[in-house]
Amino acid sequence: MSDETSFAGLFGRAPEIHTDAPGRVNLIGEHTDYSGGFVLPLAIPQRTRVELAKREEPRVRAWSANFGDSADRETPEVEEYRLGEEEPGHGWIDYVQGITEVLRHAGYTLGGFDLRVESDVPLGSGLSSSAALEVAVLRALREAYHLDLDDLRLALAGQKAENDFVGAPVGIMDQMASNLADETTALYLDTRSLHYEKVPLPAQAELLVINSGVSHRNATSEYRTRRRECEAAAELLSVPQLRDVGLQDLWRLGTLPEPLDRRARHVITENARVRSAVAALRERDLPRLGKLLDASHESLRNDYEVSIPEIDRLVELAKEEPGVFGARLTGGGFGGSIVVVTRRGAAREAGERIAKRYGEEIGKQATVMVPAYSPETILTRRTETGAQTPS
Ligand code: GLA
Secondary structure, eight states: OOGGGSHHHHHSSOOSEEEEEEEEEESSOTTOGGGTOEEOEEEEEEEEEEEEEEOSSSEEEEEESSSTTGGGOSSOOOEEEETTOOOSOSTTHHHHHHHHHHHHHTTOOOOOEEEEEEEOSOTTSSSOHHHHHHHHHHHHHHHHTTOOOOHHHHHHHHHHIIIIIIOOOOOSHHHHHHHHOOSSEEEEEETTTOOEEEEEOOTTEEEEEEEOSOOOTTOHHHHHHHHHHHHHHHHHTTSSSGGGOOGGGGGGGGGSOTTHHHHHHHHHHHHHHHHHHHHHHHTTOHHHHHHHHHHHHHHHHHTSOOOOHHHHHHHHHHHTSTTEEEEEEESSOSSSEEEEEEETTOHHHHHHHHHHHHHHHHOOOOEEEESOOOHHHHHHHHHHTTOOOOO
């Protein structure tokens, strides 16, 4: 980090608060959250880190190493706005503006602050860089201003900022995952009631997450369309949300016009797959879990139509690897990443081979995100689990 872009370099004083929040990978339960359904995400080691110091005046100054184009500039660009005068349309700072506006509307009192953001969750990778930013900033503000914001309200505030201010009609999965999930336990979340249970990954299993290098930029309009299609299908089926239709009612989809029938079939079968995946995890039945991931991918590709050829190829390459139980697109789609369940010990090598073959065939660079390579991450994780740190 150059001195110029350290907190002191940017703002001329030391930060008072340090917080962070992880990205997430969704094991299964894709495009179900805005239909009130079930999801099963985990945290990833990559995180967004925030440093903050309060200010006397009600102004916000903020700098990010990753968002917007400040990463390309020689002179860092500090964004600035006055609390109460938030205005959308200014790039990454809209997430911060959205948060201060949402908190104010919810009756919380904030003062001004200086903020520095740095993240190793890649943008557009389907691994929730937005939610990691929202949750990290909300955690910093909660600490700085002693906000009475429990974990659920914090996640909801992040989602509201993204829905109402940034203008992305996302569900609640990512904010809940970033705030509540960890790297070895899946968060089995009912996105309607927000009840959740933690379901550990069996010791024999390992996760592999590969970023396709195709950014899902411009996916918002497709996402909005899918969301509207689900709402339209629910209305035609006379239910509040597609969550309220079970497998036994699949025959009713015959009354829906194309493509609403296929969209609804994805959501209904995906909800059932999440429940089966939870049972498979509890029974340590990895072949069954793998088949559910494969079926989820087929459904996302054919019925929900959110995959792209590069992602399909990564999934195929993964399935050719020894020790792989199943693979699928993870996140919103139209690019981003895949998640693979492997036998413990097989993920890293499989990941390297898949990335190599993908590069040779497609000419794009895939990156293995999990298992993570960063020595820093490995060190922190070992320290957290109380195991020996490398000497
Ligand atoms: C994005 C959204 C989530 C969810 C996923 C698809 O990540 O932020 O709310 O809808 O897409 O499962």
